[in-house]
Amino acid sequence: GNTGLAKVGGAQPDGYTIGVITGLSISSWAVGMGRLSVNDFAYLGVVQSSPSMLFVVNDSPIKNYQQLLDAAKANPGKLKVATAGFGTLDDFAVKFLAKKGFAMINAPYAKPAERYASVLGKHTDVLFEEPGDVAQFLAAKQVRPIVVFGDKRHPEFPDVPASGEFDQHIDLPNWRALITSPNVPKDRVDALSAAIGKMTDTAEWKKFCSETYTCITKLNPVDSKKFVQKNYDDAVTFLKESGG
Secondary structure, eight states, X not given: OHHHHHHHHTSOTTSOOEEEEEHHHHHHHHTTOSSOOGGGSEEEEEEEEEOOEEEXXXXXXXXXXXXXXXXXXXXXXXXXXXXXXXXXXXXXXXXXXXXXXXXXXEEEOSSHHHHHHHHHTXXXXXXXXXXXXXXXXXXXXXXXEEEEXXXXXXXXXXXXXXXXXXXXXXXXXXXXXXXXXXTSOHHHHHHHHHHHHHHHTSHHHHHHHHHTTOOOOOOOHHHHHHHHHHHHHHHHHHHHHTTO
């Protein structure tokens, strides 16, 4: 995605070229992939934020998160976690757990469908993903979540423990923000931000974000940039702490 983002940042500063930046984008910067930075864009709004979770197939012998930790500790480097790749939030989580004594293998799949197939076909043991992206499998009772990464449980999954309950303070939400060239005039940035705000106020969008577990409080351009900067800073700090 960094190739596309670079084109957005370097586009004509007229506001007609926009793009999407995600938590995976800034995590890649934190590990030194690409040459982009938070200041390379103007921010129009953060439109989605979703918790990161671990899922297993419904008939997995791993019934809960404690059993996963026990299995990883007893069999270091044996369990496989299907992830989006190296240098991602997924990778950060695997490294963090390894440092805590729960070493598992990062099994990267570039395409989401491949990740899902890997765990459904039992080629991997665990899936790192956002709940909205596997909503169809949740509805079909093919997978089930065993932990949400954060200090609090997610209101839509009250029976799923938070990693903080295991003294694993790892908050790795994946989010999506709309961006444009950093030199677009303020009046155009504000106009685009206002249009995005109207969109997120619609009943259609509220239904969509609710169904995909991605609703977030509306942020203006200034606060959106602060949000992205904080997430980048958190990623850098977390990466250092996890030994990545």
